[in-house]
Amino acid sequence: MKKIVLLLVSLYFMVGCTDAKLNHQDTITAYYNARNKLDFNELKTLVNDSITIISGDYVMPYNTKGFYEVFKWDSIFKPSYKLVELEEKSNQVIANVKINSVRNTFLKNSDMTCQYRISFSSGKISKIEELNCTNVDWNTWRQGVDSLTSWIKKHHPELDGFINDMTMNGAENYLKAIELYQANVD
Template sequence: MKNTFLVLFVIGLLFGCGNKELSRKETVTTYYKAFDSGDFEKLKTVIHDSITLIPGDFVMPFDKNSFNEFYKWDSIFNPSYEILETEEKNNDVIATITQNNTRNAFLKNNPLKLKVKVSFTSGRISKIEELEYFDVNWDTWSQRRDSLINWIQLNHNELDGFVNDMTLEGAQNYLKSMKLYEAQE
């Protein structure tokens, strides 16, 4: 009987240690590291069955499959994320991050530094809301984006619509549009 109890205790201890829940801060760190390293399988372990991204006035709800499409879109721009600070506030994590990528570089705002609020459901990320941007020149951003859109409409109409196409093909067209535009500058 003692041996059975000891064996069960050791097995329980081993399995208990292997299934340790991540803290909210660790979950946020895992999320951005997975984005940074291109590891969607790891990313899936820390997001809820549904996740909502809220950049500004836009609300973008995803399930895991549609989030994978967004992930593919983002990956085309060779993103690099760095967490500068995290703070737990109630049941959320407030994080200040930087995002470097080719799209931000084209729009003359690289790195993009922002504060986000990350919310959780059952220990997994269910919502990321952008709260504040730091040192972003929105006039330059808008001017570069609008110039690109107008130039593409006039010179490469087959790529028109790339800016609102959040699919892999849309991102590839966005990247192609930026390269064509820069070549003519």
């Protein structure tokens, strides 16, 4: 009996001692896997209590609640994220990510590949900065957005403003606008 108790106690300490933190690359891989599964509970374990997202001139700081709102907005478009490459540089990782979604497909930029600089604080993601998107045609993107918003303003003014509404309701209206536009214009 003593041997069994001693063995169990030893196993307990061995398992407890191997409970290591994820390295940065594993954290980023888990982050994009959680994004693909639309699993915010897993996602929030990988992200700091405050996270800053930088895209072009837009610097968007979020607490957990705000980040959840953006997550819900994004999830409406059925996104998929595929890590193409990760390169670690001190406390940052450069990640190349292939992104697709209903919105990107509508804007004729499916499978866009973007490069992000991801920073960490206390082992968790604290900042995601978009560096560039190599295969995106921003002119086509802008034309698609302009055509959609002007058509919606004229034919469905009740949906006008969806383009700047970063809530789940705004994303649902965006998706509805795409569906209406495609049914009547394409």
